[in-house]
Amino acid sequence: MNNSITINSINELGTVAESLLYFANGDRFFVFEGDMAAGKTTFIKAFCEAIGVKDVVSSPTFSIVNEYESPAGAVYHFDFYRLKNLQEAYDIGYEEYFYSNSYCLVEWPQKVEELLPEQYIKVSINITGDSQRRFDFERVVL
Numbered sequence: 001m002n003n004s005i006t007i008n009s010i011n012e013l014g015t016v017a018e019s020l021l022y023f024a025n026g027d028r029f030f031v032f033e034g035d036m037a038a039g040k041t042t043f044i045k046a047f048c049e050a051i052g053v054k055d056v057v058s059s060p061t062f063s064i065v066n067e068y069e070s071p072a073g074a075v076y077h078f079d080f081y082r083l084k085n086l087q088e089a090y091d092i093g094y095e096e097y098f099y100s101n102s103y104c105l106v107e108w109p110q111k112v113e114e115l116l117p118e119q120y121i122k123v124s125i126n127i128t129g130d131s132q133r134r135f136d137f138e139r140v141v142l
Contacts, residue, residue: 003137006128010039013046016135021050023137024121028102031109031116031140034125039133040107043125044077051075051103059107064092075103080111089115118142 003023005016024030030047032040045057052071060066060079068075076097083089089112098104098117109116124136 004134006132006134008129008132010042010131013043014050016043017047017050020047020121020123020135020137023139027119027121027139029098029104029106029117029120030123031106031120032123032125033109035127038125038127040125041079043123043135044105044107047105048075048077064088065097070103073102074100075105076100078104078106080106080108083108083111086112086115116142 005019007013007016020030032044034040041057041059048055048057048068048070053068053075055068057068057077058066060077061081064078064080064083066077068077078097080089094112094115098115106112106116119139119141122138122140124138126134126136128134
């Protein structure tokens with residue numbers, strides 16, 4: 001399984017999402033890294049579609065976490081960009097989400113790095129051209 005995929009169009013995100021699901025092999029905790037406007041939320045929309053989410057998927061920038069329903073159960077989508085300190089993560093009850101065995105999709109994980117579980121899938125998104133992106137998948141075990 002190739003864990004690096006380059007795409008030239010947003011229309012190819014569904015293929016990347018399917019590849020990520022195959023790579024994850026049942027794991028449900030994902031962190032998404034990339035510069036501002038790299039396409040993290042856009043890719044998460046495609047990933048949610050791949051796992052059967054019918055809800056409208058949007059950035060939880062202000063709410064910190066959005067919850068969606070899928071055939072496999074709840075999906076929690078986090079955006080920690082605006083987090084001022086770790087206490088805010090404790091205040092939303094991050095443990096209940098992170099250790100729920102539900103899908104957890106985390107944008108800006110570096111803001112809560114010490115709270116991440118011991119095993120997760122890291123997705124790095126790099127801008128390599130105007131509409132070109134490279135996706136790298138990595139299984140992280142601490």
